[in-house]
Amino acid sequence: MKLQIAVLPGDGIGPEVTNQAIKVLKAIASEFDHTFKFKTADVGAVAIDNHNNPLPDATLKLCKSSDAILFGAIGHPKYDNDPSAKVRPEQGLLKLRKELELFANIRPVKAYESLLDKSPLKRHIIKGVDISIYRELTGGIYFGKKELSEDGNVASDLCEYSREEIERVAHLAFEAAQSRNNKVTLVDKANVLETSRLWRRVVTEIAKQYGDVELDFLFVDNAAMQMILNPKQFDVILTENMFGDIISDEASVIGGSIGLLASASVGKKYAMFEPVHGSFPQATNKNIANPVASILSAAMLLEHFELFSEAQLVKLAVEKSLKLHISTPDINSKYDNVSTSKVGDFIEDFI
Amino acid sequence: MKLQIAVLPGDGIGPEVTNQAIKVLKAIASEFDHTFKFKTADVGAVAIDNHNNPLPDATLKLCKSSDAILFGAIGHPKYDNDPSAKVRPEQGLLKLRKELELFANIRPVKAYESLLDKSPLKRHIIKGVDISIYRELTGGIYFGKKELSEDGNVASDLCEYSREEIERVAHLAFEAAQSRNNKVTLVDKANVLETSRLWRRVVTEIAKQYGDVELDFLFVDNAAMQMILNPKQFDVILTENMFGDIISDEASVIGGSIGLLASASVGKKYAMFEPVHGSFPQATNKNIANPVASILSAAMLLEHFELFSEAQLVKLAVEKSLKLHISTPDINSKYDNVSTSKVGDFIEDFI
Ligand SMILES: CC(C)[C@H](C(=O)O)[C@@H](O)C(=O)O
Ligand SMILES: CC(C)[C@H](C(=O)O)[C@@H](O)C(=O)O
Numbered sequence: 001m002k003l004q005i006a007v008l009p010g011d012g013i014g015p016e017v018t019n020q021a022i023k024v025l026k027a028i029a030s031e032f033d034h035t036f037k038f039k040t041a042d043v044g045a046v047a048i049d050n051h052n053n054p055l056p057d058a059t060l061k062l063c064k065s066s067d068a069i070l071f072g073a074i075g076h077p078k079y080d081n082d083p084s085a086k087v088r089p090e091q092g093l094l095k096l097r098k099e100l101e102l103f104a105n106i107r108p109v110k111a112y113e114s115l116l117d118k119s120p121l122k123r124h125i126i127k128g129v130d131i132s133i134y135r136e137l138t139g140g141i142y143f144g145k146k147e148l149s150e151d152g153n154v155a156s157d158l159c160e161y162s163r164e165e166i167e168r169v170a171h172l173a174f175e176a177a178q179s180r181n182n183k184v185t186l187v188d189k190a191n192v193l194e195t196s197r198l199w200r201r202v203v204t205e206i207a208k209q210y211g212d213v214e215l216d217f218l219f220v221d222n223a224a225m226q227m228i229l230n231p232k233q234f235d236v237i238l239t240e241n242m243f244g245d246i247i248s249d250e251a252s253v254i255g256g257s258i259g260l261l262a263s264a265s266v267g268k269k270y271a272m273f274e275p276v277h278g279s280f281p282q283a284t285n286k287n288i289a290n291p292v293a294s295i296l297s298a299a300m301l302l303e304h305f306e307l308f309s310e311a312q313l314v315k316l317a318v319e320k321s322l323k324l325h326i327s328t329p330d331i332n333s334k335y336d337n338v339s340t341s342k343v344g345d346f347i348e349d350f351i
Numbered sequence: 352m353k354l355q356i357a358v359l360p361g362d363g364i365g366p367e368v369t370n371q372a373i374k375v376l377k378a379i380a381s382e383f384d385h386t387f388k389f390k391t392a393d394v395g396a397v398a399i400d401n402h403n404n405p406l407p408d409a410t411l412k413l414c415k416s417s418d419a420i421l422f423g424a425i426g427h428p429k430y431d432n433d434p435s436a437k438v439r440p441e442q443g444l445l446k447l448r449k450e451l452e453l454f455a456n457i458r459p460v461k462a463y464e465s466l467l468d469k470s471p472l473k474r475h476i477i478k479g480v481d482i483s484i485y486r487e488l489t490g491g492i493y494f495g496k497k498e499l500s501e502d503g504n505v506a507s508d509l510c511e512y513s514r515e516e517i518e519r520v521a522h523l524a525f526e527a528a529q530s531r532n533n534k535v536t537l538v539d540k541a542n543v544l545e546t547s548r549l550w551r552r553v554v555t556e557i558a559k560q561y562g563d564v565e566l567d568f569l570f571v572d573n574a575a576m577q578m579i580l581n582p583k584q585f586d587v588i589l590t591e592n593m594f595g596d597i598i599s600d601e602a603s604v605i606g607g608s609i610g611l612l613a614s615a616s617v618g619k620k621y622a623m624f625e626p627v628h629g630s631f632p633q634a635t636n637k638n639i640a641n642p643v644a645s646i647l648s649a650a651m652l653l654e655h656f657e658l659f660s661e662a663q664l665v666k667l668a669v670e671k672s673l674k675l676h677i678s679t680p681d682i683n684s685k686y687d688n689v690s691t692s693k694v695g696d697f698i699e700d701f702i
Binding site: 075088090094120121122125141142144146147148152153154155156157158159160161162163164189191192193194195197198201220221222224225227228229230242243245246247248249250252253258 | 476510
């Protein structure tokens with residue numbers, strides 16, 4: 001298979017971890033006789049520095065003319081302290097999602113056997129957890145009208161959803177459930193929000209087309225509690241943009257490190273793959289960042305193109321590295337000095 | 352001291368647990384020579400059944416003419432399955448908060464030594480946790496304009512905040528921090544929301560009046576993660592309505608049972624005290640519901656009127672009951688058949 005992959009390394013540890021993912025994809029290409037072409041472009045704080053724009057036109061164009069996008073991370077402390085700044089790195093990511101209509105963000109959450117003891121949660125709570133979170137990514141309060149009164153004393157954000165926006169991500173969630181454990185849990189706040197009541201109505205209707213899938217409802221406050229009390233009850237979680245942001249970061253504690261969590265953001269035409277972790281500025285260029293999330297995002301990219309054996313091999317290599325403690329310090333208390341690139345090397349060699 | 356206390360037992364286990372709190376308050380009154388007068392009124396599903404109104408005028412009037420309100424719980428499954436119903440129990444609670452201007456919801460989260468092993472979190476993560484959450488309670492997306500298009504295909508909720516709404520709850524949080532560990536963490540989503548940016552600006556300004564308090568910021572997604580990874584980092588958490596709903600329910604896992612968590616909702620004129628748990632319909636009238644949250648809410652009521660020794664005694668009695676395993680089944684694996692009323696009796700006798 002021939003694929004052109006746009007690489008957007010972004011800020012902080014983004015470039016380092018993305019490099020490992022590229023290494024792994026190249027190994028896969030040579031092993032399975034594919035042609036993967038990589039083209040790099042700026043996004044985030046580095047794009048503001050270079051082009052005064054967190055998402056330069058050239059970057060967007062490259063993304064639109066590529067088959068898939070491999071994303072690193074964005075964010076820089078110099079903007080974090082001033083969230084009112086006119087131009088901010090996050091805008092690049094949000095605009096990319098919107099422009100490419102990446103309406104579904106998919107985050108698998110798994111408890112790896114060899115890492116059960118790394119989690120703040122007790123072993124018996126997380127052993128066997130296997131969740132797939134479907135978060136709506138281009139609607140809701142993220143993209144609704146924002147207003148600030150002239151005197152700067154009143155602010156507002158509008159949360160808006162249409163039936164169509166709910167339907168398209170809901171279908172993906174139900175389809176995923178069919179190839180998993182046949183359960184979808186809709187997380188909402190239908191006892192308070194009008195948008196949540198619309199979600200409940202639309203998703204209930206759609207569920208009728210998936211007779212083999214059980215549909216459950218959970219208020220978001222309760223969901224945040226259940227995620228810790230008994231995460232094994234979940235199979236596929238479906239939710240709106242803001243709740244998905246919170247619940248999926250919370251769920252990352254199950255795996256023992258956010259450095260393991262991959263994600264795919266997909267739409268009708270485009271697809272982007274990125275680690276869940278951020279730019280982790282303190283670790284930049286120290287060769288200590290965990291590349292597994294980025295490498296597993298590459299595996300999701302392979303799955304997206306139905307290269308299932310290839311993806312399987314990457315995941316196997318990752319599991320092997322975890323078992324052998326070829327891991328960065330965030331999850332490795334056994335060996336010192338296993339660097340970002342060493343983990344990448346091991347996984348590359350394994351393939 | 353003479354106090355008239357409006358009692359709103361509400362639905363499900365509300366009446367049972369509230370009865371224990373009343374018992375405890377009566378014991379305190381006789382021990383310390385106070386006069387507490389209790390007057391009961393309907394709220395929630397039971398008020399819909401009896402008056403076709405989740406917050407009857409008589410109830411609101413009673414609250415307004417009382418010194419404090421002791422609240423049970425609201426919610427009934429017959430409404431949960433239909434969040435689009437015109438009249439719903441939750442409306443009673445939301446209207447009460449709004450009408451009485453209870454703008455700050457205060458939830459203490461503590462890891463009790465004798466319950467450390469009940470939590471899904473590991474002992475070393477939670478040992479010593481002592482957090483006080485200040486949630487804004489009468490603004491934000493809960494009370495903003497809600498719209499549903501005529502064809503029912505587009506819905507919206509407006510999240511709105513004014514400087515004043517932020518200031519008044521922020522002052523309470525900073526004052527609390529001064530009598531605790533001098534740290535306030537503002538939880539927001541300032542990298543996305545205009546309202547969060549207003550929160551950050553206003554709270555940063557207010558912090559200048561409290562030079563001895565350190566102010567920290569955390570994005571809500573990160574906060575949901577940090578609450579589990581390292582809850583000991585928190586002293587006072589300050590946040591808006593929706594985020595507070597999610598984060599405080601999540602934090603309840605630290606204590607080992609939501610059946611232990613008390614809350615106070617306060618405004619300039621009125622104050623209401625209620626357990627964090629809901630109506631728990633499955634347990635209704637089984638005499639198994641944990642009354643501790645309601646009893647600790649009564650302790651918060653006492654503190655509100657600066658009856659500190661009285662409150663201290665109630666808390667001591669609760670800790671004693673926990674240590675001796677005089678506890679309901681949710682946290683008791685040692686003795687069978689310790690009922691709601693037995694726990695109440697023990698605490699009453701202790702006092
Ligand atoms: C960086 C931020 C805007 C983003 C979000 O909130 O969506 C991030 O937290 C994420 O989840 O990808
Ligand atoms: C019942 C519901 C409306 C309420 C809320 O969301 O505020 C509850 O979850 C709470 O936290 O008191």
